[in-house]
Amino acid sequence: MNPMIENPAGEQPDAASSLLRFITAGSVDDGKSTLIGRLLFDSKGIFADQLDAMSRSKHKRTIGDAVDLSLLTDGLEAEREQGITIDVAYRYFATPKRKFIIADTPGHEQYTRNMVTGASTADAVIILVDVSKVKLSEDGGDGDVELLIQTKRHSTIAHLLKIQHIVVAVNKMDLVGYDQVVYERIVKAYREFAATLGLKDITPIPLSALSGDNVVEPSANMAWYQGPTLIELLESLSVYDQSHHAPFRFPVQLVARHNGHQANDFRGYMGRIEAGKVSVGDHLVVQPSGQRATVKDIVTLEGSHASAVAGQSVTLLLDEHLDISRGDLLAGADKPATLLKNVVADVCWMADEPLDLRRKYWIKHGTRQTGAKVTKVDTLLDINTQLRHPAEGLKLNDIARIALTVQQPLAADAYDDIRATGAFILIDEVTHQTVAAGMIRLET
Structure with missing residues (x-):
């Protein structure tokens, strides 16, 4: 492991322009892969050879000459044959305003564990709700909308994993004639369910991934919707990393020594700062042993630094000679784990x-x-x-x-x-x- 550091000065990037990691979640055939394909296609995030390969795919599931955008993330042969997503597929793309890493996660209950994997590092989740599958009562009274179990399951997982932003994408609006009333009934039902979880930061948006309504370009079919498109919303989400203000936590990954032929006895502890910040002279505690230590130096490939913050990979040198190995945790002496x-x-x-x-x-x-x-x-x-x-x-x-x-x-x-x-x-x-x-x- 190299003790590299991404931001040696310790400065934090602007929250709205930083990298955003997000996932898509929903039930089977809600249009998750198609939505990601539409995002990439309309934002010019697809190479010409990828587009050509999709148009010639034997598992194309569209009518006529239309491109099957879901094939961008459905990479496994079994996924293409069955028309469902099985594994987590990661895609990278960027707009002039932001960089993104997308995780396309399976919708089938059998692969919920894959959704957990994709959600574990996400800043936001797009929960797709297929209007054609939601049961709506005729009278429109209380409890008139029945959400799918996978919608509830994925929302619960998002809550348990503390994902910051929940985007509720009410998809396939073209199948209900872009009806505003249907959209509002579904959003109302979701908000009521979200309240039982304690989810707060929820942003709904009506769209059609297949036709591109409100994905990158505003929809002429839904003039009643005055909010941002999906890409505008994703570009504006603030990524607040609470770990920067938490107590110092540094899991030791590797103990670094020189080759034994130098006069000075170099012993550094390498790893990634998972929470808080550290400065030369700070008092630490080694856990679980309870030994006390003082930071002597903070080293990266660029040299020594006076301080470092969460998210940076560094090598810590201590004043004391202690028995510390991989698996130990260096924590702030004032607030240990x-x-x-x-x-x-x-x-x-x-x-x-x-x-x-x-x-x-x-x-x-x-x-x-x-x-x-x-x-x-x-x-x-x-x-x-x-x-x-x-x-x-x-x-x-x-x-x-x-x-x-x-x-x-x-x-x-x-x-x-x-x-x-x-x-x-x-x-x-x-x-x-x-x-x-x-x-x-x-x-x-």
């Missing part, structure tokens, strides 16, 4: 095999990996009602609160406070497959 042997967490079960309370797992938390055992499944979350019910086991895509014990203590924070030190994955000891993604909850 909490040491946990017993962990309470919300998890999304991602394995085909159900949870077996008799088995042991590996827990990967930051740079530390140690043995873990699930001791109890406390409650299972009902996606429809958002109520929690007692449960004894977990199966694929279940979301539950569990208790587990770990062999070595974890230096952790609540996920709501610091995502990097509040998240973990569980790994099967035998198959080495990731079986769950978890978010630590510190009970007060």
